[in-house]
Amino acid sequence: MDQRGRILIEDVVKVYDPAGAAVMAVDHCSLEIEPGEICMIVGPSGCGKTTLLNAIAGFHEITSGRIVMDGEVLCSAERPKATPGPDRIVVFQNGALFPWKTNLQNVVFGPVMQGKLARREAIDKGRAMLADAGLSGVEHDYPGEVSSGMRRRVEIVRALMNDPKALLLDEPYRALDSLTKSVMHEALLEIYYKNKVTIFFITHDLEEAIFLGHRVAIMTTRPCKPKKILNVDIPHPRDYGVLTSKRFRELIEETNDAVHEEALKAFQAGEKEG
């Protein structure tokens, strides 16, 4: 098994508009994510968890602290913005498949742009991966023609085509109904079991977090910081039967109060969703 994809978040601070309103979004947050781990980040809306993801991905700067992946410094106080790259690929909340390319063209985008694979090979690999995920039928359709659930899965395949060390998922299933969501969860796990990438998954849904994750980090409301870290000791591989298991319910009981407390604080502060 790979030892790639260890992410170290060291004492990261993010302050917006330091000279003006000085809004602190992330407050001395430290977290260590093991290679190949599914690490779930749970917190109320607007608490700053997306800021953390954006910092890892390289979309935002950090004010101080460091983020290191596999020994390589992504960003620090000296170089506050990481360079986005195919070693940690983001799957976006509202989906970011290019609507003007077919699903297959989307999927081969990464390797072809980087010159890692010739177009012919990329297409073969892409078709194989799509078939693996049960998406053969929609290769030549445009994203606008298929359901949102399918779009998410294609987007994940697009990411995995680049053999990344980590996947950064920013509430990807937020817009889906709960029935589709549970199917998506199983599909994600299936893909995960075949490609052991590190998964950094942001959500506000505690059940989703405990079902999928090895560990769940519950964040405080803004400024965000890990409040409580839960080890989910339910063994993998998991299926939806886990949802009604006794251990699952126990874990929810343990953490529900902490989550609810932060949610209440966020509600009273009138936080808007990020």
Add this chain to the structure above:
Amino acid sequence: MEALPGAPQAGETSRLGLTMFRVALWLKSPRPYLMLIGFALFLGFWYLAVEVWKLPRFREMPGLTSVVREWLSPSPTYGLSIYSAEYYQHIAMSVWRVAQAFFLATALGVPVGLLLGWSRRFKEYVFPVFETLRPIPILAWVPLAIVMFIATESAVVYLAFLSSFFATALNTMLGVQSIDESYVRAANCLGASRWQVFRHVVVPGALPFIFTGLQISIGVSWFSLVAAEMVSGQYGLGYIIWTSYVMVRYPTIVIGMVTLGLVGYTTSAMVRIAGDYLMEWRVRELALAER
């Protein structure tokens, strides 16, 4: 997204199939018949007001029958009908001028717009000058254009070009700015270089906006052209309309106007069709979501 009954299945359709489906849907609705009522009302009122009731202000206007008779007559009183060669010469002249203006404006306007939207530096340097010149109405340029260009022909095309250029560049810029940030970020994650992002994300992403802009641009081009032709030109539809008025050939005025409308509409539709052809993904998306 629920598909309509009988809708083409995703991935199965040809472009022709999609069009046929939409036409069939249209014919089954009350829309074509309401449309006929609308035209009947409009034309009926025109006919009655001028020729039957002879309402006060309408009396002097050219009537529907006199216009139609003139337009379709093999030997027209005033020299312009669908049978006269001169008619088509004027149409060709106007269309040729608009074509020159439009293509020049697109060739210059789209790149400028793309750069304005994509490069902050470029925008900081170029946009102020752009925005200072843009509010000047195109027709205010007429005298200066006549001074600047030796031949009136170039002046007329220049005026049509100018308005087209501003519309195209502005809409292209807006198109680039309206692209969802996530697409650019996703491309960056996937390892695309700045140029690749521009080519594969920015340009296709801005295309819908660009084509809306092009449709506006061609309309604006006609607008300026007609004005320019009315003021200083020989040949052309604007010229016909003005001289027909001056020479008291009233039915020909209306012929000119109607022809303008038809030709203008056709050119605009051509741009739209070109857009549909280039953006198949959007057509499909919209067809499946037809409300």
Add this chain to the structure above:
Amino acid sequence: MKKILANPAFWRGVASIAVFLILWEIGSRSKQWMAPEFFTPLKGFLGAMGFKKDYLPWVGAVPAPSAVLGSWAAVFVDASYWQSWTMSFFRVMSGFIAAMIIGIPFGLSLAMSRVARGIGFPVFEVLRPIPPLAWVPASIIFWPTQESAIAFITFLGAFYTIVINVLGGARSIDVRYFQAAQSMGASRTDIFRRVILPGTLPSIVVGSAVGMGITWEVVVAAEMISGGGSQIGGTRGGGLGFFIWLSYVGGSYEQIVVGMISIGIAGFVSSELLRWLGRYATPWLKAR
């Protein structure tokens, strides 16, 4: 204000406008600095290309910015110059307001009733490609006075844009707002006043900004045509468009440019006015 001055982007903009003015100045004086022997081959080249030999093409025939400034200073104190301003402004505003008074209800009725839309929209769409200026002769024949003829054309110009924008705005109102209103027991008039009207307002505001630009175009054109075409009668057309035409006919090219810039400024001012009014009418948009 300080923030604007400290922003380097502002200075880059200023720099580019300065460069533009300098190039213009140099270009328009080309007749002078191209006089010496040294430039003969350049002149030969220009002649071969079909341009006038003695100065740079296009920009060489245009008056220099310095000359324009001088002319403007002279005109500044002339009362008739400011009269032209008010004349044009008045025409634009009245035409525009008329277009709104008729256009907004018309657009809304098309939006609200499918039958009305089926009957009215095709006719509207067929007439729309005919440029407003093509209506000038018909308008002159129909309307008793020159002023009313011009007003009609101005009205037409803005009318099309406003209707299209109202339609677009009304159709894009989220259907859930209607459902929410109905479930709270709203009558049809209530729904109109409290859902449709406010929902369409942003599009109307946007449409007004574009419509304002078109209105200026039409007013200027109408003023120039009525001035240039002396057959119409009436003493002075008045307005900035007429001012430009007079300057051209009188051979004062600097004044032409003065007129052009004046109209540009006037157009900008009226658009800003509208935008400000729009923000006042739709305060909820700020939060976005």
